Amino acid sequence: MRAIVTVVGKDRVGIIADVCTRLSGWNVNVLDINQTVMQGNFAMTMLVDLEKCEMPFREVSEQLRLRGEEMKLSIRMQREDIFEAMHRV
Template sequence: MRAIVTVIGKDRVGIIAEVCALLAKNNINVLDISQTILQDYFTMIMMVDTAACDMPFAQMVQYLQEEGRKIGLNVHAQREDIFNAMHRI
């Protein structure tokens, strides 16, 4: 299943590495990354494939959120379908 992971937090060294390590640990494959700094805030959008992840999707969402909070990041994961529904006909 494809999902969109958004990461927002105060910019510092190593955010991408930490988030990617977190994803890799759970067999979540990164397909695409787009990243920028918006008003001092690190903003990253990742497209990921969760097919090989052991956790059920809803649990994974919660896990990423909690792990993100521990390292000072706001991490959201959502199924890609919601964005496609809204922006693609």
């Protein structure tokens, strides 16, 4: 299953490293990253593959959310299908 992870918040050192380390620890493969900083605001979208991840989707998503709260960032993970449905015919 593929999902989109979005990270939004105030920029600081090591956000990508932190999120990627966690994802790799759960065996979630990062397929693509797109990141920008606008007026000090960090915005990143990642396409990830949960094929080899043994943790349930809900759990991964919740762990990311909690980590986001610790870092004062909004982190969420949603299945790719929802974006495909809304933006691709």
